[in-house]
Amino acid sequence: MEFWTAFYAISFYVATFILVFGLGYKIYQYAVTPAPLKIPTTPAPVTTGGVVVRLLSEVILFKSLFRSNKWIWLFAIMFHLALWIVLVRHLRYFMDPVWTLVVLAQPFGKYGSFIMLFGLLGLLARRMFVKRICYISSPSDYLMLFLLLTIGISGVLISFVTRTDIIQFKAFMLSVLSFDFFSWQTMPTDTMLLIHLASVILLMIIFPFSKLLHVPGVFFSPTRNQVDNPREKRHVAPWAVKKFETSSAPTTSE
Amino acid sequence: MKILMILGKLSLGLLLIMTVSGVSSGEVSMPEIPKAKNNFSAEQSCVEPIDLMRREHGLLLKHYRHDTMRRGIRTSEYSLIACVNCHVTADESGNYPTVHHGSDHFCRSCHTYAAVNIDCFQCHTSKPQESFSSDMEPVQSD
Numbered sequence: 292m293e294f295w296t297a298f299y300a301i302s303f304y305v306a307t308f309i310l311v312f313g314l315g316y317k318i319y320q321y322a323v324t325p326a327p328l329k330i331p332t333t334p335a336p337v338t339t340g341g342v343v344v345r346l347l348s349e350v351i352l353f354k355s356l357f358r359s360n361k362w363i364w365l366f367a368i369m370f371h372l373a374l375w376i377v378l379v380r381h382l383r384y385f386m387d388p389v390w391t392l393v394v395l396a397q398p399f400g401k402y403g404s405f406i407m408l409f410g411l412l413g414l415l416a417r418r419m420f421v422k423r424i425c426y427i428s429s430p431s432d433y434l435m436l437f438l439l440l441t442i443g444i445s446g447v448l449i450s451f452v453t454r455t456d457i458i459q460f461k462a463f464m465l466s467v468l469s470f471d472f473f474s475w476q477t478m479p480t481d482t483m484l485l486i487h488l489a490s491v492i493l494l495m496i497i498f499p500f501s502k503l504l505h506v507p508g509v510f511f512s513p514t515r516n517q518v519d520n521p522r523e524k525r526h527v528a529p530w531a532v533k534k535f536e537t538s539s540a541p542t543t544s545e
Numbered sequence: 546m547k548i549l550m551i552l553g554k555l556s557l558g559l560l561l562i563m564t565v566s567g568v569s570s571g572e573v574s575m576p577e578i579p580k581a582k583n584n585f586s587a588e589q590s591c592v593e594p595i596d597l598m599r600r601e602h603g604l605l606l607k608h609y610r611h612d613t614m615r616r617g618i619r620t621s622e623y624s625l626i627a628c629v630n631c632h633v634t635a636d637e638s639g640n641y642p643t644v645h646h647g648s649d650h651f652c653r654s655c656h657t658y659a660a661v662n663i664d665c666f667q668c669h670t671s672k673p674q675e676s677f678s679s680d681m682e683p684v685q686s687d
Contacts, residue, residue: 387658389660397660454601455600456600459599461658461659462575465573466573471573
């Protein structure tokens with residue numbers, strides 16, 4: 292068993308564990324946190340179906356961002372949509388046989404990575420050169436951009452400049468996925484691949500402790516996920532009922 | 546403390562899942578690559594060291610194509626015909642595998658595994674010269 296193979300395989304297990312359970316715990320935490328006020332930003336949908344549409348347009352199209360700042364929206368949407376395509380392309384390392392959709396995504400993912408990097412550089416420039424944003428930026432904000440840029444640049448380099456043995460790598464990844472403890476397939480040890488994977492592992496570990504939590508968080512933001520029906524249905528937080536309304540407690544809405 | 550309790554339980558569950566699937570998982574699927582007919586030389590099995598061939602064969606072919614097609618330099622160094630002649634082998638009944646689907650063809654075995662497109666054989670033949678009958682002999686490259 293080569294050192295790097297064991298090192299990366301174990302790191303993948305640890306990182307996946309932290310990502311899955313950390314994220315699970317945060318989602319649980321978000322779900323049980325009370326939203327005591329009815330505060331949908333108006334004009335807001337008056338039905339649950341309308342809220343679903345609103346949230347989806349927020350999650351997929353970044354509607355609020357589009358309304359508030361066009362150029363930031365442009366960089367953000369470039370990065371996020373290209374990231375989706377790149378992620379779909381990477382599924383080929385995790386399945387055999389490869390789904391047709393993933394096969395078809397290959398060339399798009401390959402060149403999508405450049406759009407992703409361009410978007411990231413735009414967001415980095417925003418953080419560095421917009422004075423107001425620069426003032427409120429913490430090291431963690433830069434770290435996320437730095438990690439994503441490292442992943443993106445090393446990935447592009449593997450794809451276009453210093454290649455690796457992707458067959459051997461896929462065999463390694465599949466053996467990791469099928470839990471072949473200490474009989475994993477040997478992974479290729481090209482420097483760029485090691486950098487690429489190390490930064491992915493770091494990002495997975497940092498995910499549940501960082502601003503990357505905006506991924507599940509957007510679904511829980513009260514100004515976006517509430518139905519605008521304060522007159523039809525009284526909005527009460529359960530803890531408020533217990534404390535102040537001893538008699539004839541109203542039915543809780545959410 | 547409560548968090549630690551939850552995490553502890555969850556990790557136990559994960560460990561259980563891992564052991565169960567660890568027991569059930571067999572061999573990892575790998576491409577079944579047909580063996581080539583000859584070694585390139587006594588010291589070397591292919592035209593370049595295997596590690597290099599695995600990473601760069603596409604580039605070598607592309608640069609060779611550029612030299613041949615754009616600059617008129619035709620050598621037998623990285624000739625696609627020679628690759629196919631040595632690497633593509635017939636099955637027991639004498640049939641040559643197709644490159645267009647499946648994973649039996651030498652190139653296809655890895656390219657299907659990694660979902661990589663092969664453009665070469667839209668124009669070039671994917672079968673060795675020995676597979677053609679004498680009346681449709683392909684042009685010799687060298």
